Amino acid sequence: MANAKKVWGGRFQKPTAKSVEKFTASIHYDKRLYQYDIEGSIAHAAMLANQGIIAQEEGAKIIAALESILKDMNQGKIAFSTSDEDIHMTIERELISRTGETGGKLHTARSRNDQIALDVKLFLRSEVDKIISALAGLQSQLVKLAKNEISTIMPGYTHMQKAQPVLLSHYLLAFWEMFARDIERMRDCKNRFNVLPLGAAALAGTSLPIDRRQTAKKLNFPRISKNSMDTVADRDFIAEFIFASSLIMMHLSRFCEDLILWSSDEFGFVEISDAYTTGSSIMPQKKNPDVAELIRGKSARVYGDLFAIMTLLKGLPMTYNRDLQEDKEPLFDAVDTVKDCLTIFTEMIRETKFNSPRMYVAAQGGFSTATDVAEYLVRKGLPFRKAHEIVGKIVAYCLKNKKSLDQLSLKDYQKFYKGFSADIKENIKLEKAVNSRNHIGGTSTTAVKGRIKEIEKNSGGK
Ligand code: ARG
Numbered sequence: 001m002a003n004a005k006k007v008w009g010g011r012f013q014k015p016t017a018k019s020v021e022k023f024t025a026s027i028h029y030d031k032r033l034y035q036y037d038i039e040g041s042i043a044h045a046a047m048l049a050n051q052g053i054i055a056q057e058e059g060a061k062i063i064a065a066l067e068s069i070l071k072d073m074n075q076g077k078i079a080f081s082t083s084d085e086d087i088h089m090t091i092e093r094e095l096i097s098r099t100g101e102t103g104g105k106l107h108t109a110r111s112r113n114d115q116i117a118l119d120v121k122l123f124l125r126s127e128v129d130k131i132i133s134a135l136a137g138l139q140s141q142l143v144k145l146a147k148n149e150i151s152t153i154m155p156g157y158t159h160m161q162k163a164q165p166v167l168l169s170h171y172l173l174a175f176w177e178m179f180a181r182d183i184e185r186m187r188d189c190k191n192r193f194n195v196l197p198l199g200a201a202a203l204a205g206t207s208l209p210i211d212r213r214q215t216a217k218k219l220n221f222p223r224i225s226k227n228s229m230d231t232v233a234d235r236d237f238i239a240e241f242i243f244a245s246s247l248i249m250m251h252l253s254r255f256c257e258d259l260i261l262w263s264s265d266e267f268g269f270v271e272i273s274d275a276y277t278t279g280s281s282i283m284p285q286k287k288n289p290d291v292a293e294l295i296r297g298k299s300a301r302v303y304g305d306l307f308a309i310m311t312l313l314k315g316l317p318m319t320y321n322r323d324l325q326e327d328k329e330p331l332f333d334a335v336d337t338v339k340d341c342l343t344i345f346t347e348m349i350r351e352t353k354f355n356s357p358r359m360y361v362a363a364q365g366g367f368s369t370a371t372d373v374a375e376y377l378v379r380k381g382l383p384f385r386k387a388h389e390i391v392g393k394i395v396a397y398c399l400k401n402k403k404s405l406d407q408l409s410l411k412d413y414q415k416f417y418k419g420f421s422a423d424i425k426e427n428i429k430l431e432k433a434v435n436s437r438n439h440i441g442g443t444s445t446t447a448v449k450g451r452i453k454e455i456e457k458n459s460g461g462k
Contacts, residue, residue: 003081007092007107026325029332030087033079036122037087038070040115044198045106045216053208054105057074062106065098068093081141086325087090087119088112109206110198113232113320117197122219124241127335128190134342135179135186135248136459139427141346142179146172150445153430154269155368162366165430168354170443173451178251185244193237195304200231203319211288218361233319235309238331242306245338249299252345256292259352263289268358273351295341302337305330360430367395367405372436376427380419390417405454 006016042063049059072078084090096103146169156166196219199205199212206229212224225231235443262269272289278287308330312323327427370391377387398404405428413420426432438444 007089018226020380021085024085024322025082026086026328027080027082027090027239027398029329030116030119032074032142032332033087033119033123034091035070035116036119037091039122040118040198040219041091041106042066043215044110046218047211047214048108049209050214051209053108053210054312058102058105061099062095065095065103068098069094086112086116088115088225093148102257104261109210111202111210111232112198114137114197114200114203114228116324117200117232117234118219120238120328121193124237124331124335125190125194128186128241128338131245131248131335131338131342132183132186134339134346135183136348137184138342138349139176139179139455140214140459141171141350142176143452144348145169146176146452149354149356150449152354152356152359153363153434155363155366156443158443162362162368164371165363165368165433166443167434167445167448168356168359169448169452173448173455175251175255176455179248179450182244182248182251185247186241189244190239192240194221195223195225197225200225202230203229220329229319233316235313235324235327238327239306239309239313242302242309242330242334245307245334246299246302248338249295249302249341252341253296253299255345255349256289256296257421259292259349260289260296263292267356267362269362271353271355272348273353276348276351291344295345296339298337305337324402361428364404364406367398369405369430369433372427372433373405373424374437376424377419382417440462 006012045054045059045062045066048054049056054062069078072094078090078092078094092103095106149168149172152168153163153165154168154171156164156171168296196212196216198215198219204445214224216224216337259270259272261267264271272287272292274287276291277287278290280288309327312326315324332416373394374384374387374391377390378384382390392407394405394413397412397416398408406425410420410422410424413424435446438447440447
């Protein structure tokens with residue numbers, strides 16, 4: 001009989017072309033799901049036996065065989081072959097070869113369509129947890145650095161132009177906030193997809209007396225999907241996960257961009273450790289920030305994964321279509337890339353040295369306390385617009401005469417506005433400028449220390 005070896009071979013007269021076997025196979029990447037496939041099958045077999053759909057002994061026999069397959073797969077004893085098509089088929093073939101006819105009962109009241117949705121959800125549940133802990137690890141590294149650098153002042157930039165002085169700690173904690181939102185997004189994504197798909201079967205459910213509550217309980221799903229068609233058609237959660245991953249990559253990439261720039265000779269704000277940089281094959285003096293550049297580059301891969309999944313889904317008719325097999329490679333790639341990048345970035349930032357004297361000098365340039373002069377005049381009673389205009393003129397005067405704000409005398413200031421008094425000199429000091437921004441979300445030492453306390457209290461409470 002042609003295709004007798006295929007579990008679905010009954011209605012076929014000719015064997016599958018070798019080229020088609022190769023073309024349709026997903027085993028070379030979905031083998032990664034084997035432990036979840038087996039976990040799901042064990043729960044399914046137990047439910048079938050409890051419901052009397054298969055005999056208790058049959059259930060026990062299937063479960064024991066599945067456990068032994070898991071052990072063998074963990075030890076690399078089972079070869080994966082293209083003729084098995086996918087991970088479900090490999091495991092089912094192994095099961096049947098170990099248990100004979102009984103093994104053929106496992107796939108009762110189930111389809112590969114609900115099975116694959118289950119496998120991917122079980123896989124992603126555990127990967128999301130790993131990503132969340134990697135994010136939390138990076139956050140605590142940032143808090144550590146923020147505490148060490150609490151007295152370091154740097155120039156804050158807008159439009160890549162010096163804008164106002166800020167604490168380096170404030171800068172570092174800005175990324176803490178971004179990663180906090182990333183954690184929230186990952187949690188939220190997981191909560192939304194943490195819904196049992198098994199029981200939807202091919203698309204319409206099953207006429208056999210299944211109990212989905214049992215399976216959900218066994219597999220630790222707090223909810224059960226409510227529409228069998230949606231269940232096998234839905235890949236929203238993959239798109240959502242890759243989007244959340246893309247934002248993580250974007251945050252890392254922006255951080256890396258600053259580090260790359262800051263480690264240039266022109267900036268000299270940071271020195272990335274030798275262990276996280278590489279040399280040039282021709283220029284002996286070079287120390288390149290390749291790790292940071294590669295993280296920036298790898299954000300493009302994850303965006304590509306997002307586009308792949310969005311495009312994959314847009315034209316699909318209800319319900320399952322084989323196109324959906326193409327969801328796994330982008331998903332796996334996003335998972336691996338985001339985990340790798342979080343890990344290596346955390347190591348790299350831990351070893352990065354900040355050059356605080358250089359940052360301080362840079363913060364003094366570019367009239368970074370001009371806004372402080374304007375706000376000084378506001379405190380003297382001037383409307384902000386008027387104050388802005390006066391300080392604009394002071395800056396133009398300085399530019400023309402090659403002076404900085406602190407090189408002007410009180411008399412110079414008074415030429416522009418009579419109300420200036422001696423305390424203006426104090427008001428344009430960097431420390432004063434930073435510490436006067438003392439409100440929730442501001443860059444003063446008190447505000448930043450307060451935020452650190454708040455962060456430590458909340459994470460301690462978890
Ligand atoms: N390998 C398939 C996938 O990844 C499993 C489901 C196949 N279902 C089917 N009816 N051909 O989506």
